[in-house]
Amino acid sequence: MTCYVSLGSNVGDTEDNLHEALVLLEDYGDDIRLKKVSDYYETEPQGEVQDQPWFTNQIIELEIDAEIWSPPGFLSTCTAIEAKMGRTRAVPGGPRPLDMDIIAWGDTVMDMDFLTLPHPRAKDRAFVLVPLKEIAPDFVFPDGTTVDEALAAIDYRQEGRKLWQDS
Template sequence: MSVRLAHGIGDPPADRPVSAVVALGANLGARAETLDAAVAALRRLPLTTDVRVSAPIETVALTLSGEDENAPRYLNAVALLQTRLAPATLLDQLHRIESDHGRVRRERWGDRTLDLDLIAYGDERIDDERLTVPHPRAHERAFVLRPWLDVDPDAIIPGRGRVDALLAGLEDGAS
């Protein structure tokens, strides 16, 4: 299924700012410094204001085969921002920031110097070959939900529900 938006790669900026949610993670190198630099880069994005960031949390690495206690641990955070950038343009900027910090895409869910995921873009639902928002697995990831609540206690994932309830469901399932 492909959901088309009024926004596209070459489309003009939105008429008014949209709230976007970006998850940040790093498990290689100077993780805290890399996350700080990535947040500074988010703050410098054109047509983007009011960047708020959660406190970082440390988590076990998640691989295709599950949690890997032997892999370097991740430092994760969530940034909320107001932007007039079209979703695809914002995604391109996130990929540029990753690349600027040494991100190399060798394997899916592999170790990385920086990972920036666009989790939500307002209430939009986008499902195409380049971008899916809301992020299709965000509701299953405590390392996204917990820091998101740190910066927005009333957060909602469009189509999934309140972030606090989703996180409680994950934690109940872990017991």
């Protein structure tokens, strides 16, 4: 199963935080395999908490053994990695050393209290779509929207500044 995950960080050494998240994912063994990693993008905060440092973002493509992992189970793993990296949720949308969002899980469509797939705001966020296009230029959302169509539909395009990738 191909899975796309958005990573973001705006506390501490943000690039190191994103790299550490990849290392922690690899610790789960052969049933989660890192396939592609986008470059880093620096983007301004969005949402209600604007007074915080800019984010370093990237998108990763994973190959996940769907016989072992379910989307809710993988979300729990992402939440555990965020916590291990020091994330607290005291201020919703506030500064954080790591944020991990499942953007897409194959062509799965689900809407649960704690998980919606594909990510409900993915098509509205250039900081998701630009790096997604970089590693998956032919990506199509389950509703048939291409990554290019989603990018073209965004009114506010804060793509950020592309940072170099050191991996």
